[in-house]
Amino acid sequence: MKHLYLASLFLLSSFSFAQSTFNSDTYSVSRNDITTNTYSKDSTATALVIYEYGNSYIDRDTYTLKTEIKKKIKILNRNGFDRATETIYLYNNNKGKEKVSKIFATTSNLENGAITKTELKRDEVFEEKYNEQYTLVKFTLPNIKEGSVITYSYQLESPFIYKFHPWEFQDDIPKLYSEYNTSIPGNYDYHIKLVGTQKLNKSESKIVKNCLSAFNGASADCVNTIYAMSNIPAFIEEDYMTARQNYLSRLEYELKVFRGFDGSVDNITKSWKDADNELRSDANIGRQLRRNTSLKDEVANLITGAQNPLIVAQNLYTYVQNNYTWNGDHKIFTDVSIKDLIKSKSGNVSEINILLHNLLYEHGIEVKPVLLSTRANGLPTQLFPVISEFNYLIVQATINGDTYLLDATDPYLGFGELPYKCLNHYGRLLDFDNGSTWLPIEASNPSSIHYQVDLKITDQLVNGEVKAHYLGYDALSKKKEFFVNKDAYIKNNADRQSDITVTNHEVPVADKNSEAFHETYDVVLNDSHNTQDMVYLNPFIYKFFKENPFKLQQRTYPIDFGHQKTYLYSVQIDFGETYDIVEIPKSIQAKLPNNGGDLILNTTVNAQKVMLFFKFSLKNSIYEPEHYELFKLYLNKVLEVQQNSLVVLKKK
Structure with missing residues (x-):
């Protein structure tokens, strides 16, 4: 009985392991592909490319560029239903146009323990004109459910051989396996560029003799190459980045020289x-x-x-x-x-x-x-x-x-x-x-925001004056808002903080293209949490961040602010002879790696005044992805300082 129990346990474990494994080796749909409904490496994924294959070559009869594409995608939840729609962009000009053919698509589901397949019908493929240069061919696979596995394939034909078909290994959903095969005749010399941070698992080439021939008996050999990547994370866009195509892992081709079978040489790419x-x-x-x-x-x-x-x-x-x-x-x-x-x-x-x-x-x-x-x-x-x-x-x-x-x-x-x-x-x-x-x-000057706040506490209220100074791109956004409609700017500034009343607003700016923007105004704090004997006051009446903009589990591309930036906040709180200090924020000092920034909070008490100075600086315009986790912690600390700092006073 003991041996039988162990054997049963082994079989159960093997079955459980098999159930969690997708078939990323082939285009065919396995039972595991359908029954496995989670992807452990990315719990946020809505869909998953299990297998992807491309093959591009010059047709020896038509001399056109042909590309065969196959994809197998798992729909993990309802938010991934949009993956069931494929849109193909076909380029055209006065010299020719691209075509698509051999479209086959199938949806596989598990129903009552059996695998069912629903095929795309020919009349479910639609074509429409996108603009003067592009036509769209679009289809949506039928019978989509949570857990469905979709497969589709088609062939592209292009007369524009100067632009060899590019290949995107990375997308905004993860991929288990992506393979691209190419066959390039020797008379076509391309610049080949691998973009992005993901590494190739396979890059193999071989020479194939006489793959292309001409009417005069001339022929060319081809370089056949296989490129492949595995376990490719989703590319998720986040704030503070440049264009997506700068970082998306992919192959690009640019024809630099074409050598004709008649001996002619055309230098396509210039110096x-x-x-x-x-x-x-x-x-x-x-x-x-x-x-x-x-x-x-x-x-x-x-x-x-x-x-x-x-x-x-x-x-x-x-x-x-x-x-x-x-x-x-x-x-x-x-x-x-x-x-x-x-x-x-x-x-x-x-x-x-x-x-x-x-x-x-x-x-x-x-x-x-x-x-x-x-x-x-x-x-x-x-x-x-x-x-x-x-x-x-x-x-x-x-x-x-x-x-x-x-x-x-x-x-x-x-x-x-x-x-x-x-x-x-x-x-x-x-x-x-x-x-x-x-x-x-590069930016000519750093940007900065500096609030100088002077507050006075009495029995009835907390009021005072604010001087705000903006430089660089922070000044630019303020100037545009102010000069477009000065009255609306003043009203919006008052409405930004519902718990603060703003009066006597002044903007001493002479020119709209000046380098700085300054404003002063009086404030009354409507909700300062005063009790009969106690005052609880967050000295940060203005906050630089509402939330942490960095939320990804992993970011594979740099944080690119574009310019250096500094946030400064200084406040003086006059509590007079009526109160004693019970609590003030603790001083903090922290630094980003490689002297990339400072986080400073200093608090002091001088006679009847609490003085707080806060500085948050970004000394670099770009931070590499290996510092992403630390940067998130840095921003969390800034949020904590802004939201949780407290000055507590007790009436004498």
């Missing part, structure tokens, strides 16, 4: 020297940079008597800001005309900043244009020029030995400030005489 030459003669960039503005008479009064070139540059910059409006267009290489901008007073990014460039140049300022990609647009490739990856143009001015990066599209920007969206690590400085170079794109 930066070639790109510079093309941009120099380009009607939208190079030629516009040489245009005369014909505005010397109009701006003459701005620079009359100005001896310092910095003052000249600042006045010209403000002139462009206040007289020309950005139309919101990021298409920096099309329809650029300085002449049209001067006439209409409205234009795209290139027009406004090239006008600024030309005005500064005409008045003796050393200037160069800078191409960049905004944070949401992704980082441009540095290995070789891909001009289409840039979507913004700014100006570099060198004055009295100092360098300034300028953007005149926003009237609230100070001289040398860039929009936050431009803080995307680097840009390309165009120098048509000496050649273009990469240029770091």
Whole structure:
């Protein structure tokens, strides 16, 4: 009986283990795939890619790029039902169009102990025009339930061989296995780029002879490669990051050279020297940079008597800001005309900043244009020029030995400030005489918020004065809100804290593009928790964070604030001769690794006043993912200080 019990226990354990195992080796659906309804490595996952396969090759008969795709996905709960809908984007232009065929899809369920399969019908596949360049083919698998396993496959055909099919190993749901097979003929030479932090489990290549042939008897060998990744975590977007495509683990291809069977060689990917030459003669960039503005008479009064070139540059910059409006267009290489901008007073990014460039140049300022990609647009490739990856143009001015990066599209920007969206690590400085170079794109000054609070406690109430100071990007957001509608700004400021009454609000700001924003106002605390004999007061009447923005179990990409930032809060509480101190917050000092920031809380009592000083600084603009857990703890400590600090007084 003892042996029988042990054997039964072993079989039960084996069965339990099998039940928790997905079949990630093949496309076929196993019983375990259907009966296993949790994924232990990610309890938040709504669906799971069990198996994924791709195969791209040049068809030897049609010379088109064909890609076969297969996916097997587990629906873990109702929130994963959207995974049952697949959308395929097909590109087209005047030279050809992409096609999709051989669509097969099946939903597998467990019903009454038996596996049932429901197939997608042909009339359940829909096609619609998305825009001038893309058509959508969309289908939704039938009979979806919690626990369903869906499989689908299809074949893509593309005449655009210069853009070999990319492959995304990572998605916003986890994947157990993803494999991509490629077969690339030797006459196609691609740049191949692996993006992201995930590592390949497999990267194997072999040569296949005579995989492609031509009518004249010429042939090419192919390099056949298998790339694979296992146990790929979901990519979840969180605050303080640049574009998703900067970090999503994937393969990208860019054709650099094509060698024809007739012996011809076409260099598709240019060098930066070639790109510079093309941009120099380009009607939208190079030629516009040489245009005369014909505005010397109009701006003459701005620079009359100005001896310092910095003052000249600042006045010209403000002139462009206040007289020309950005139309919101990021298409920096099309329809650029300085002449049209001067006439209409409205234009795209290139027009406004090239006008600024030309005005500064005409008045003796050393200037160069800078191409960049905004944070949401992704980082441009540095290995070789891909001009289409840039979507913004700014100006570099060198004055009295100092360098300034300028953007005149926003009237609230100070001289040398860039929009936050431009803080995307680097840009390309165009120098048509000496050649273009990469240029770091950084904030010119740190940003900060500083509250100075002076409170007085009496028997009836707590009141006082607040002085608030904002610098950098914190000032920029305040200026925009204030100058758009001053009355609404004052009202909103009063409404932000329902337990505080705000009066006598003043904003001593002279110009909307000044570097700082200041405001002062009187406050009365409506809920200071006074009792007959006791006062309980949280000295943080204004808080920097409502919650911790960092909530992921694991973050595989950097925390990117874009700029340095400091939070300062100082408060003086006058409790007079009526009260004695019972409790004050304890002082705290903490630091982020590598001197990346400080958390300081100092409290002192001097005569009849409690003085508290709080500082929370981010000395780096970027923090690597290995410090993520510590950073979460750091923010939790800030929240704890803000929410739980308490000054307790007792009436004498």
